[in-house]
Amino acid sequence: MWRYLPELLAVPVPRYTSYPTAAEFGDAGEDDFLAELDNATGDVSLYVHIPYCHEICWYCGCNTGAANRQKRLAAYLEALTAEIAHVGHLLPRSARVRHIAFGGGSPNAIAPHEFVRLVNTLTVAFSLADPTLSVELDPRSLTEPWREVLAHVGVTRASLGVQTFDPAIQQAIGRVQPIELIERAVDMLRDAGVTSLNFDLMYGLPGQDLDTLHSTLDQAARMGADRIALFGLAHLPAMFPRQRRIDCSTLPGAFERFRMMEEGHDRLLDLGYQPVGFDHFALPGDPLARAALSGHLHRNFQGFTDDAAPVTIGLGASAISNFPRGIFQNEKNAGAYRELIAAGRQPTARGVARDANDQKRRAVITGILCQGRAAVDEDMLRSASPRLADFFAEGLCTLIDGELVLAPDALPYARGIAACFDRHRADSQRNFSNAV
Ligand code: SF4
CATH class of the missing domain: 1.10.10.920 (Arc Repressor Mutant, subunit A)
Incomplete structure (x- = not known):
């Protein structure tokens, strides 16, 4: 049993998806990014950001907006395509791309044929070395054409935003997705050739207790999730105004959250998962579990990973690039990002050198x-x-x-x-x- 020591938990701390963290980002910009890019060699990973979703969840802390205007989406994809071509041209050919991750937002907020076009652009722009393709997906907008496209381009890893299976809690966080919809998404992804399927789940949700958490975890295991990321809800309404729609009076307190983290951890181990870092779990045999067991686990902007590449290049608004000697973030605002690209500029907005x-x-x-x-x-x-x-x-x-x-x-x-x-x-x- 874990000991509850509130005084040692009282101070908010970073998640350390990078060090230094994004809070330290300052003036490092375009020239510094280009110098690091010029030095890149060996294994490289790409992260492609789509900052749009069909429906905005109330708890969301991501940089994303509503995908309700086709013209805006098309303009964003045009800018993203230009950035991919530009960065691909500057990256030395000795740099070989082994992982490509699409995240957001929801990459499936764009049309499936646009996704194929993005993959084709990446294929032409970069020196690809049979890369592993992974995609974050919103099950509510996963359609049959998307299944076909994922199979066609060879996506083998996918992550579904699930959070909870409890209908009342889904209502309370503004993300309603019946269990049948998730089952259908899982079937489609398996059919498309996804061999490593992650569910993002949450504790600390409004109205949640240990029973509802347990039944969500049990259901996730029954559906055969290869990986589970169990995050605590970060309720920061001053930073994310959309979170004001959540009724704070129904949020579990600090001690209840602590017990949920512990019980969630224990339950997932009972269900056959291996712990990976402090909030990920994976079935034995999944590459993430193997990385954790063999001491080869890494941490990047997407969380715990088996991706060992020393360089990640972020493409798209707010995407973050990581080099051994520096971290750089693109302009966050999608409109300002588009303007920089249209002006022929590299859209790096801030960053930090790593001494x-x-x-x-x-x-x-x-x-x-x-x-x-x-x-x-x-x-x-x-x-x-x-x-x-x-x-x-x-x-x-x-x-x-x-x-x-x-x-x-x-x-x-x-x-x-x-x-x-x-x-x-x-x-x-x-x-x-x-x-x-
Ligand atoms: S689908 Fe994901 S990224 Fe989009 S609003 Fe919901 S939580 Fe945020």
Whole structure:
């Protein structure tokens, strides 16, 4: 049983899908991005962002808008196609693309033939090395033509936004999708050749309790999800005004959320899943479970991953590119993004350089979150010690032969322990969600 230590969970902490985090992004721009691109070699991954959805869910914290105007969608795709061609032209041919991920928003907010056109553009622009294709999908707009297209282009990994199967909770978060609709989506994806299927699920939802959480997890397992990401709802209505439609009086409290995280974890292990990092689970045999077991798990902007590429190039509005020495984000606003592309500019809007010290800290933070252990030198330990003291005192981590090792019950505290090595978090903890 996990120990509930509210004082160690009280401070909001980053999810560390990058280090430094997006909160540190500043002036690094177009020229810095182009210099990193010019140096890229070896394995590269691509992330293509579609910032539109047919229906906007009330809890959503993503950069997405309504896909209700065809002209706007067409203009966005035209800009995205131009960016793909431009970046592909600049990337050295020695860089080989092994993963392409489509995310959003909902990539299936665009027409299926537009998706094929995007894949064709990527094929022409980049040096592809039989890449693994993955797509985030909204089951509410997954149609038969989409099934055909996914099969045609060879998508093998898909992620469905499910969140909960409970009809009353679906109403409360503005995302109604009957169980039959999800079953149909699963059948279509399997038929299309998807071999690794993820369900995004949530705890901490309005009106949710342990029983409704359990039945959602059981249902997800019955449907054969290969992977499950179980996230806590990040309710930040000041940052995301659309969340104001959620009735806060029905949200579970901090202790209930903690128990949901624990019970969810235990239930999924009982159902045969292996834990992956602090919020992912995968069936044995899935590439993500294999990566976790073999110590080859990584973390990027999409969460825990088996993708080991040192470079990810983000394409589209708000997409983030990651290089060993820097992180860059494209202009977030889709209209401003289109204008930059139309002016022949690279749409990089902000970013942060990663120096040798950042690289060391990044290795420690990633090790803690992905493997539950990380080698730490004296300097690193000294700078983290004041904040680490309480975690040591509670026995949540210990030092063994120069490695910081997390205790088996330290999972809910992993982000808090990792944050002790974040040199930017000493003063400000704002703009992050709770650790649980
Ligand atoms: S489908 Fe996903 S990205 Fe779109 S509004 Fe809902 S949660 Fe946000």
